[in-house]
Amino acid sequence: MRDMGGDQIEEAVAGAAALLRTVAGRDWEGVRAGRLEWSCRTTAIHIAEDLIAYAGQLAGRATTAYVPFEIVVEDGTDNAGLIEVIETTGALLAATVRTTPRETRAFHPYPFGGANREGFAAMGVAEVLLHTHDIAAGLGLSYEPPAELCQDVLTRIFPHVRPGPDHWRTLLWATGRGELPDRAPLTEWRWNNNLVIPAERLTLQGVTPAAAADLTAGGTGGFEWIEGGPFEGTVSAAGMVAKAYAAGTHRPEWGMFVLVRREDGRAVGGIGFHGVPDEEDRAEVGYDLVESARGNGYATEALRALSEWALARDDVKLLFAAVERANTPSQNVAARAGFARVDADVEEDAYELHGLDRSLQLYAREG
Structure with a gap:
């Protein structure tokens, strides 16, 4: 990059x-x-x-x-x-x-x-x-x-x-200084530096479009990763950010974050949203860790910090995560971060009405 x-x-x-x-x-x-x-x-x-x-x-x-x-x-x-x-x-x-x-x-x-x-x-x-x-x-x-x-x-x-x-x-x-044929002129504007959300042992650092493009292409995104990183989930999420940016729908606070250890400044995983909150003020979260970083509570700490940040806003009432049925460690992360399995009717609606893969289970946390 x-x-x-x-x-x-x-x-x-x-x-x-x-x-x-x-x-x-x-x-x-x-x-x-x-x-x-x-x-x-x-x-x-x-x-x-x-x-x-x-x-x-x-x-x-x-x-x-x-x-x-x-x-x-x-x-x-x-x-x-x-x-x-x-x-x-x-x-x-x-x-x-x-x-x-x-x-x-x-x-x-x-x-x-x-x-x-x-x-x-x-x-x-x-x-x-x-x-x-x-x-x-x-x-x-x-x-x-x-x-x-x-x-x-x-x-x-x-x-x-x-x-x-x-x-x-x-x-x-x-910056309100020119015109483009397919866009209305701007009279007000501001730039956006990346959002960083603090946690106890980590910082959750917002990924810019430049970093997302580099991660998608197999680079580091400008982060210093521990051995084995970035993991495939982070690379996939970076691709989502890059696509949203290209489409003009990316909103940085609802994108992805890289988890960086305070002790050495090295990246251990990724976490983020699958998009902006929907019309019912719900947002989906996802997370992953480099294999060598697992078992230290980093994912739980990051998910808890991100959830608390999001649920403190006026435009979010519920967060949910879709976790594979066989992924017990990830289910435990969600539970420790305050998420609980949704009831059977809600989950069935997700399968039938929203096309949720039946290999996934839904966990939710309300504000």
């Missing part, structure tokens, strides 16, 4: 700086940046502010709020000097991302309160690409960044956006 990190930040910043230097001698203060209310100069300063702010969040390991600092451009700094500030702050973010451990998360409000180094890298790249576009639009310049950079951003922090054949124009549409 292509990493999202310092190299991408540097590539985005280098492309922006090269373009902006061609117009460094023009008036940036008196020109509005595209559809923004800001001037081109204010927008350029904003790029640098975001880059250094993201570096500060990661470097300071901020967990509850933004680190309370800001940068100030010295009076008299011309546009060429401002470009140097963007390059410097970009280098600082790139270096911070490269030296931050994979499991580190820092505060960012949208939408789940945090991001890892890959998320901050993606956000930094997005700020550079999109605001360079805004400045270019204001100054009448042509600007189109590399398609792969745009795809990197989309598959990390826009998991809810159906991909299109043109990654740059899809990113512009997803």
Whole structure:
């Protein structure tokens, strides 16, 4: 899987700086940046502010709020000097991302309160690409960044956006800056960093479309797995995420999670939902572990944590799991996590009306 990190930040910043230097001698203060209310100069300063702010969040390991600092451009700094500030702050973010451990998360409000180094890298790249576009639009310049950079951003922090054949124009549409022939224009938007649900010995880490595609193709999804992982159920679930993303129906909080041990940062299994809750506020869950991780209570811990997170929401009243009749260990996991066999009539309806395989038994937990 292509990493999202310092190299991408540097590539985005280098492309922006090269373009902006061609117009460094023009008036940036008196020109509005595209559809923004800001001037081109204010927008350029904003790029640098975001880059250094993201570096500060990661470097300071901020967990509850933004680190309370800001940068100030010295009076008299011309546009060429401002470009140097963007390059410097970009280098600082790139270096911070490269030296931050994979499991580190820092505060960012949208939408789940945090991001890892890959998320901050993606956000930094997005700020550079999109605001360079805004400045270019204001100054009448042509600007189109590399398609792969745009795809990197989309598959990390826009998991809810159906991909299109043109990654740059899809990113512009997803941020209210452009139009696509088959989609209504957006007036409001936000990106989505992956959700992480804490458990006692594990963290349940939401799988991005980029990670899902890599897992489906036989890769690691960017996780460090224990021997024998990922297991076949995790790979199959990743395929479901990849298909939902391609169709534009993926909702990250109702996708899949990889179970990562706190003690060593290694992945031991997967868990997740088979889709968003239905019209009766019911959702299906599934889980599996790498064989060498079984017998340690990880699946029970993960299922309990995921269930408590889901049932605390207003849009979920019942969770259910379909477990093979011969799989006693998995049945025990469900029972220990608070699930119980449904009554015979409900199960028979599932067989007759919903096509449930009769080799499976239904377990449910209510909120």
